[in-house]
Every structure is written in structure tokens, then in C-alpha cells.
Amino acid sequence: MQKFDQAYFDAGIERRGTECVKWDVMAEETGDPEMIPMWVADMDFPSAPAIQAAIGRVAAQGTWGYTRNGQADAQALCSFWERRHGVHLNPGEVLLSPCVVSGMRIAIQALTKPGDAVLIHTPVYGPFHDSVKRSGRRLVESPLAEENGKWQIDFAGMEAAMDREKVKAVLLCSPHNPCGRAWTREELERVLELCRKKNAALISDEIHADFVYPPAVHTSILSLAGEKDAVVMLCAASKTFNIAGLQQSSMVSRSPEMVERLTRQRDDAGITFGNPFALAATRAAYTDCDAWLDGLIAYLAGNRDLVITHAKNWPRVRVTEMEATYLMWLDCRALGLAQDQLLEAIRAAHVYVTDGRFFGSAGDGFIRLNIGCPRPQVEAALRQLDRVLAKG
Ligand SMILES: Cc1ncc(COP(=O)(O)O)c(C=O)c1O
Numbered sequence: 001m002q003k004f005d006q007a008y009f010d011a012g013i014e015r016r017g018t019e020c021v022k023w024d025v026m027a028e029e030t031g032d033p034e035m036i037p038m039w040v041a042d043m044d045f046p047s048a049p050a051i052q053a054a055i056g057r058v059a060a061q062g063t064w065g066y067t068r069n070g071q072a073d074a075q076a077l078c079s080f081w082e083r084r085h086g087v088h089l090n091p092g093e094v095l096l097s098p099c100v101v102s103g104m105r106i107a108i109q110a111l112t113k114p115g116d117a118v119l120i121h122t123p124v125y126g127p128f129h130d131s132v133k134r135s136g137r138r139l140v141e142s143p144l145a146e147e148n149g150k151w152q153i154d155f156a157g158m159e160a161a162m163d164r165e166k167v168k169a170v171l172l173c174s175p176h177n178p179c180g181r182a183w184t185r186e187e188l189e190r191v192l193e194l195c196r197k198k199n200a201a202l203i204s205d206e207i208h209a210d211f212v213y214p215p216a217v218h219t220s221i222l223s224l225a226g227e228k229d230a231v232v233m234l235c236a237a238s239k240t241f242n243i244a245g246l247q248q249s250s251m252v253s254r255s256p257e258m259v260e261r262l263t264r265q266r267d268d269a270g271i272t273f274g275n276p277f278a279l280a281a282t283r284a285a286y287t288d289c290d291a292w293l294d295g296l297i298a299y300l301a302g303n304r305d306l307v308i309t310h311a312k313n314w315p316r317v318r319v320t321e322m323e324a325t326y327l328m329w330l331d332c333r334a335l336g337l338a339q340d341q342l343l344e345a346i347r348a349a350h351v352y353v354t355d356g357r358f359f360g361s362a363g364d365g366f367i368r369l370n371i372g373c374p375r376p377q378v379e380a381a382l383r384q385l386d387r388v389l390a391k392g
Contacts, residue, residue, distance in 0.1 A: 002049060004295025006302070013046040017213065020245075020318040034350040036381045041177070041327060043242045045296070047281075050288035051241055058320050060383040065275040066094040069096050073283055077235075078287035079252055084293075085209060093252050095262055096273045100207045100249040101127045103234045107251060108135045110265035111230060111258070112199040116168035119161060119200075121153060121361035121383040123366070124175045128205075132171065140165045142180060143362055149331070150178035155190055162198045169201040170194075175208040175218065175324030178359050179370045182216040182324040185224070192224050194230070201230040207249075208325045209295060215300050216323040227254045232262065232339030237285040248278035265312035267339065301370040302328050303378050306327050310382045314389040329356075333365035335391060342367070345388040351381050 002008075016023045021036045022044070046052070058064070074091035081087050097103035104127070112118060114136040121130045122141045129211045142161045145154040161167065173180045173189060183191075195202040204221040212218045225231035236249035253259050304322050311319045316334035332342055343355055346367065358365030371378055 004292045006299060006375075007189060008295065009045055010374050011300040012044045014376070015044060018303045022039065026293055027103065030352065031120055031346075032236045032346065032350060035141060035347070035352050036350060036377060037352050037366075037377075037386065038370045038381050039352050039354045039375070041239065041325075041372070042244050043326070044374060044377065045372070047242050048285065048289040048292035050284045050292075051281045054284035055277055058276050058280045061276070064276050067279060068207055069274050069279055073279055074250075074282045077252075080237075081220065081235075083290070085218050087221075089222060089252060094260060095252055095259065095266065096249045097234075097249050097251050098247045098266075098273060099238070099244070100205060100234050100236050101131060102271070103249050103251045104131045104171070104203065104205060105135055106130075106262060106265050106269065106271070107203045107234065108171070109234045110261040111203070111232070112137055112168045117165040118169045118171055119158065119165070120171045121158075121173065121176070122361075123356065123363040124173050124179060124361075127349055128171055128173065129360060130262050137169075138165070140167055141360065141362075144176075149320050151279055152177070152180055153183075153187060153191065155194070157385065158191075159194055159198075162194065162200060165196065167200050169203060171201060172204045172221070173269060174204050174206055174221065176211060177208060177325050178329040178354075178356075178363070178366070180320050180322035180325055180327070181199070181330055182212045182218055185219045190220055192221065192229070195231075196229065201232070203234065204234050204236045207234065207236050207239050209235060210367075211297065211300065211326055212324040213297065213304070218324070220357045222252060222254060225254055227256065229255060229323055230258060231255070235320035237282045241281075241285040241289060241291065242280075243281050243285065245346045246278035246281055247277065248273065248275065248282050299375075300371065303373075303375060304328065305311075305320060306375065306378060307369070307371060307382065311389075313386060316391060317389050326370065327354075328369040328371055330369060330389075331365065332367060332389065337388070339364050342388070346385065349382045349384045349387040 074094040119140040238244040318331040320329040344366040356363030
């Protein structure tokens with residue numbers, strides 16, 4: 001049996017020349033052959049062998065006409081979520097969508113009306129902001145509160161904003177990108193309770209659910225919501241198994257009424273799916289890749305610990321506790337640099353990170369570091385970052 005140990009993940013995979021965004025687009029944009037990519041959220045590891053084999057079988061078909069997405073696809077997702085996250089889902093509650101962001105837009109449009117207010121907790125993944133605005137809805141920001149590097153929902157602020165702005169939907173990032181929180185059951189109960197009380201729909205993006213490090217656990221909103229709740233969960237195998245390029249995700253709701261509204265919205269937009277490569281890869285991911293995933297989580301925890309230890313050389317940088325995701329949120333405000341200066345200096349040191357402002361204005365002074373790559377790459381990036389961040 002193949003082992004998914006440190007040596008396996010250390011070996012990584014060469015991605016240059018595959019037209020991938022992380023390496024090839026960055027190289028083209030920067031023109032710097034030494035630049036180390038620690039930005040866009042995918043990983044520099046090979047996808048699990050069972051996924052490669054499944055794609056190989058589809059490739060060998062030699063013809064790729066219209067393909068059904070059947071009961072087996074939804075069932076594979078349900079089995080995975082029950083096994084990995086202890087939540088029982090039914091195939092009838094699962095709807096396919098292209099990527100998670102498209103599911104987010106379908107859900108916003110299905111559950112709210114133009115001009116309605118939609119609340120997000122900032123800083124948060126850029127397309128949360130865009131998805132609300134581009135759907136013609138009103139963006140309401142409820143800033144997360146930070147205490148000693150740990151980010152919390154400001155429930156009083158959230159409730160006040162919901163009342164003031166007459167919020168009709170809350171878009172939750174769970175686990176949270178970029179703040180690394182795996183929301184606790186109690187926190188999620190409070191969010192759900194607020195949504196029930198204020199009659200707001202709740203859309204929970206759980207794409208990072210599988211990257212949660214013990215003792216934290218992932219609690220799905222669907223383990224709390226019932227069939228009367230206007231709650232939709234968005235998920236995918238894409239981030240977990242590094243198959244985001246295949247563009248398949250799911251929208252899941254306990255509520256038959258929500259399922260119907262999502263289906264109508266999706267069909268009205270003429271969105272179809274049934275990419276045979278994506279279907280086969282996703283089924284394999286949900287069925288035969290647990291050992292690979294367990295190895296990956298252990299490896300990423302090692303990368304996280306390495307960053308935490310190394311960051312002791314950076315007295316003015318605060319590393320946010322990462323309970324979840326493989327994205328580390330670094331508070332660089334104490335360096336006293338303007339954000340453009342900070343990014344320029346980091347790029348001059350040949351490291352490409354994500355600008356905190358991608359997550360909204362609350363991200364000014366922060367950078368996000370993607371550690372989903374072989375450890376030698378993390379080590380090289382940390383050494384290079386010393387040039388900018390090790391300032392006392
Ligand atoms: C919270 C969150 N949602 C959605 C996405 C993107 O998912 P997709 O490519 O399926 O739209 C990301 C990618 O980084 C993310 O972090």
C-alpha cells in the first residue's frame with residue numbers, strides 16, 4: 001500500500017508549464033524566474049492516486065458526450081460528509097453546481113431579491129464581496145473582532161447591522177478564509193439563531209471543511225439546521241483534493257423549498273454540468289482518498305508548525321492561529337510599512353503572497369501565506385521573507 005507520508009508530500013509535483021495560475025500566470029506577470037508562489041489557494045501536491053486513475057479511465061473512453069450526474073455522485077458526497085464530519089445528508093438535498101463561487105451567486109440570487117442587504121464577516125475571501133455586489137444586492141460588512149490574534153464574530157455588532165440594514169441573507173465562511181477559524185458549534189448555533197430570529201437566509205461556504213486541525217473540528221451548519229431553515233451549504237472536493245480546475249461543487253439544503261428555489265435559479269441561468277472528468281474525479285475523491293487526505297492534514301500541520309517556529313524571528317509580525325485551511329494570516333501592521341511598500345518589498349524578496357486587501361479594507365496591513373506546498377518550498381519562502389519581516 002502506498003504511504004502518504006512526509007516523503008510523499010515533500011516530493012510535490014512540477015506544475016510549471018501546465019498553464020496553472022499559481023506558477024505560470026505569476027511567472028508571466030512578474031517576469032521573475034526565482035519568484036516562489038505562496039498565493040492562490042491550491043496546492044503543489046499530486047492529486048490522490050485514486051483520482052488520477054479515475055481520470056485516466058475517463059480519458060481512455062475516447063469519447064466524452066453528455067454525461068449524467070446520477071445518484072452515485074450525490075451518494076458519494078453524503079457518505080464522505082457522514083464519515084468525515086459526522087453529518088447525515090440525503091442525496092435529494094444535494095444539487096451540483098460548477099465552482100463554489102457560482103453556487104454562492106446562485107444561492108444569493110435564489111434566496112434574496114435585487115437591492116436586499118446581504119451580510120458578510122470581514123475580512124473575508126474577495127468573491128464574497130463581489131458576489132453580493134454583482135448580484136445587485138447591498139453589501140453589509142460585519143467586521144470580525146480580533147483578540148490576541150484570534151478572530152471572533154462580534155455578535156452584538158452583527159445583530160445591530162442585521163436590524164439596521166434589514167439584512168435578508170448572511171454569507172458565512174466556515175471555516176474562515178483568511179482568519180483560519182473553525183467556528184465552534186456554539187458560535188454556529190448563535191449565527192443560525194440570529195438568522196432565524198431576523199428571518200434571514202444563511203449561506204455557509206464550507207469549501208475548507210476538510211482542512212481542520214485537531215483539537216478543532218468542523219461542524220457543518222447542516223448538523224444544526226432543519227428542513228424549515230433557509231440554510232444552504234456550499235461544498236466541493238476541489239480544494240481538498242486539488243481538483244479545482246475541474247470546476248465542480250455542490251449546494252446542499254435540508255429544506256425542500258430551498259432545493260426547489262436553487263434548482264429553478266440554476267436552471268433559469270442555463271447552467272448545466274456533467275463534465276465526465278469532474279464527476280469521476282469527485283466520486284473517487286469522496287470514496288477512495290481518505291488515507292491521502294489524512295496524510296495531507298498531518299503534513300500541513302507540520303508546515304504550519306514550521307511557520308510558527310520560524311516567525312519567532314519576526315518580532316513585529318503576528319501569526320494568526322490557524323485552526324483550519326492551509327492559509328496563514330499574518331498581521332504585519334507593526335512593521336509600519338504602507339501596504340504597497342510591504343508587498344513590493346516581499347516581491348523584491350522573490351515571494352508572491354496574497355495582499356490582505358483582497359479580503360476587504362480590514363485586510364490592510366496583512367498578508368496571506370499559502371502553505372499547501374512541499375516543506376522545502378515553505379522553508380525557502382520563509383528564508384526569503386526574513387529580508388522583510390525579520391525587522392526588529
Ligand atoms: C472560502 C472560499 N470559497 C470559495 C473558493 C473558490 O471556490 P471555487 O473555485 O470552487 O469557486 C475559495 C478559494 O480559495 C475559498 O477560499
